[in-house]
Amino acid sequence: MNSEFPDDLPRCPWGDNDPMMRDYHDREWGKPVRDSRALWEKLMLDGFQAGLSWRIVLKKRDALRQAFYHFDPQKVAEFTEEDIERLVNDATIIRSRSKITAVIKNARAYLAMQASGEEFGEWIWAQIDGKAIQHTGPVPTKDALSERISKDLKKRGFTFVGPTIVYAWMEATGLINTHHPDCFRRAQVAEDA
Numbered sequence: 001m002n003s004e005f006p007d008d009l010p011r012c013p014w015g016d017n018d019p020m021m022r023d024y025h026d027r028e029w030g031k032p033v034r035d036s037r038a039l040w041e042k043l044m045l046d047g048f049q050a051g052l053s054w055r056i057v058l059k060k061r062d063a064l065r066q067a068f069y070h071f072d073p074q075k076v077a078e079f080t081e082e083d084i085e086r087l088v089n090d091a092t093i094i095r096s097r098s099k100i101t102a103v104i105k106n107a108r109a110y111l112a113m114q115a116s117g118e119e120f121g122e123w124i125w126a127q128i129d130g131k132a133i134q135h136t137g138p139v140p141t142k143d144a145l146s147e148r149i150s151k152d153l154k155k156r157g158f159t160f161v162g163p164t165i166v167y168a169w170m171e172a173t174g175l176i177n178t179h180h181p182d183c184f185r186r187a188q189v190a191e192d193a
Contacts, residue, residue, distance in 0.1 A: 032174030132193030
């Protein structure tokens with residue numbers, strides 16, 4: 001798990017010490033994601049992070065992907081109580097019943113949006129007029145935009161999508177560029193937006 005970027009480049013402080021976090025920072029975090037399914041997966045993973053560190057989620061991400069059929073909303077929406085029990089007993093994943101249940105509910109909400117003609121990726125990018133926000137200054141854990149999106153998602157049937165989770169998700173998927181001003185990725189991510 002080595003980044004293709006030299007270790008001595010300036011990075012966001014959280015992405016500079018641990019090799020796994022550095023690789024995630026350098027390759028993924030903040031890179032604009034427009035694909036609906038990939039955006040949904042990242043939102044689900046941010047839900048799993050609640051109360052935990054992102055490092056734990058990264059360590060278990062492959063197992064979570066396997067357990068949730070690569071976060072295929074169609075397959076996940078069909079999960080039963082037996083599937084929930086199986087997952088709660090799977091030591092390779094984060095075994096929170098409420099988080100597992102939320103993923104299933106969120107798959108159904110995602111599919112309901114799709115059935116009504118609303119593409120998840122188009123919907124979220126429309127919230128910011130299709131252009132990533134280039135944030136400056138101290139980085140909050142939530143803001144008015146994440147609060148509004150959180151409420152909107154909840155109205156659509158999503159759960160485990162509070163404003164803090166939504167803000168972290170928007171950072172991770174490049175909707176908001178919060179890379180540190182000195183970080184080498186800030187300008188790269190801004191160009192991709």
